[in-house]
Amino acid sequence: MNSEFDSYRLSDEHEALREAVRDLATKEIAPHAADVDEEGRYPTEARDALTRAGFHAVIIPEEYGGQGADELAGCIVIEEVARACASSSLIPAVNGLGMTPILLSASDDVKKQVLPSIASGEAMISYGLSEREAGSDAAAMKTRARRDGDDWIIDGTKCWITNAGESSWYTVMAVTDPEKKANGISAFVVHSDDPGFSVGPKERKLGIKGSPTREIYFEGCRIPGDRIIGAEGTGFKTALRTLDHTRPTIGAQAIGIAQGALDVAIDYVKERKQFGTRLADFQGLQFMIADMAMKVEAARQLVYVAASRAERGESDLGFISSAAKTMASDTAMAVTTDAVQLLGGAGYTRDFPVERMMRDAKITQIYEGTNQIQRMVMARNLLR
Numbered sequence: 001m002n003s004e005f006d007s008y009r010l011s012d013e014h015e016a017l018r019e020a021v022r023d024l025a026t027k028e029i030a031p032h033a034a035d036v037d038e039e040g041r042y043p044t045e046a047r048d049a050l051t052r053a054g055f056h057a058v059i060i061p062e063e064y065g066g067q068g069a070d071e072l073a074g075c076i077v078i079e080e081v082a083r084a085c086a087s088s089s090l091i092p093a094v095n096g097l098g099m100t101p102i103l104l105s106a107s108d109d110v111k112k113q114v115l116p117s118i119a120s121g122e123a124m125i126s127y128g129l130s131e132r133e134a135g136s137d138a139a140a141m142k143t144r145a146r147r148d149g150d151d152w153i154i155d156g157t158k159c160w161i162t163n164a165g166e167s168s169w170y171t172v173m174a175v176t177d178p179e180k181k182a183n184g185i186s187a188f189v190v191h192s193d194d195p196g197f198s199v200g201p202k203e204r205k206l207g208i209k210g211s212p213t214r215e216i217y218f219e220g221c222r223i224p225g226d227r228i229i230g231a232e233g234t235g236f237k238t239a240l241r242t243l244d245h246t247r248p249t250i251g252a253q254a255i256g257i258a259q260g261a262l263d264v265a266i267d268y269v270k271e272r273k274q275f276g277t278r279l280a281d282f283q284g285l286q287f288m289i290a291d292m293a294m295k296v297e298a299a300r301q302l303v304y305v306a307a308s309r310a311e312r313g314e315s316d317l318g319f320i321s322s323a324a325k326t327m328a329s330d331t332a333m334a335v336t337t338d339a340v341q342l343l344g345g346a347g348y349t350r351d352f353p354v355e356r357m358m359r360d361a362k363i364t365q366i367y368e369g370t371n372q373i374q375r376m377v378m379a380r381n382l383l384r
């Protein structure tokens with residue numbers, strides 16, 4: 001066989017990255033995961049460890065002070081952190097989501113204003129698309145941006161903003177021309193120090209309790225004219241193109257959570273004895289474990305393919321990125337639920353991490369577009 005053909009596998013660099021992140025997550029993130037969840041506190045240990053190692057935002061190009069890693073590498077980082085602590089995995093995931101509109105559509109000047117501060121770890125960035133009355137129907141947003149001399153003035157409220165209050169930068173979609181509906185929406189970058197910007201109280205959530213979710217408020221918020229991302233009226237397309245790239249990263253988070261739960265379940269059934277034998281020797285439970293691992297591996301492959309196709313800049317990502325996110329998040333919910341089942345009463349208590357993983361998994365079926373919206377996107381792509 002001609003050796004120029006590389007067989008179907010991750011590169012040595014991707015494998016080395018996985019090993020390095022897994023090592024860091026095991027030593028520096030996992031020990032705090034239960035406490036972060038219990039207290040609903042921001043995972044500062046994870047933030048510091050990820051930033052020190054440069055794993056908090058690996059996809060920033062080298063020319064802006066980053067490492068220039070590809071989108072598959074970005075997914076591997078998120079997956080491995082999520083295996084230990086889903087809340088902590090939102091540090092690289094949300095940095096990726098917040099900066100992707102900038103990477104895709106912003107001028108070099110905006111990139112220079114924002115990206116180096118994220119690359120250095122001095123700042124983080126969140127993404128502001130949703131509103132209370134514009135969730136799945138994102139184009140129904142009401143937040144307005146108007147020109148005032150050289151500046152833009154933004155008014156409105158965005159909600160469900162992950163890591164709001166921790167981030168310094170926010171990419172924000174706002175209506176600049178209400179007549180034009182989706183094509184009258186523009187994207188901006190707002191800094192937390194901009195006058196008229198503030199954040200609301202933390203939402204009280206089922207899971208990912210270490211990652212603050214808040215509303216963000218714009219009251220006559222004034223930003224310089226050059227902080228628009230791309231041309232006026234292109235913001236909604238940028239927002240949807242962004243999700244084409246970042247939905248696989250939520251898939252990566254989901255398979256990380258699922259793998260974490262599977263690992264705990266495997267250890268448990270090998271140790272625990274009932275009826276004088278290990279749980280691992282009961283065929284009914286063996287079949288459960290086999291199915292769980294099979295689903296995780298299938299979802300992982302779909303996520304890696306979606307991320308690789310996004311990295312190659314393929315234009316038609318709608319189907320594959322929605323498929324990857326949906327398959328992986330449905331898998332995470334099923335696998336974490338089965339992990340709780342395998343641990344029985346113990347799995348239902350906070351003495352083991354699987355109940356946390358089951359709660360954390362749920363959000364992956366909801367955010368970055370519910371799985372019903374993903375199926376709509378897939379069907380539109382298949383049937384157009």
Ligand code: COS
Binds near residue numbers: 130135138183240367
């Ligand atoms: N990339 C670039 N442009 C896209 C696109 C994509 N993936 N998908 C659609 N567009 C374009 C369309 O071509 C259309 O442009 P034209 O009018 O010039 O043809 C425009 O964007 C609007 O598209 P569409 O009419 O399909 O928009 P809808 O209002 O019907 O909404 C869905 C489309 C439902 C797919 C979108 O609102 C969505 O993804 N909702 C979920 C939002 C979400 O994920 N929220 C989570 C927030 S992030 S945590």
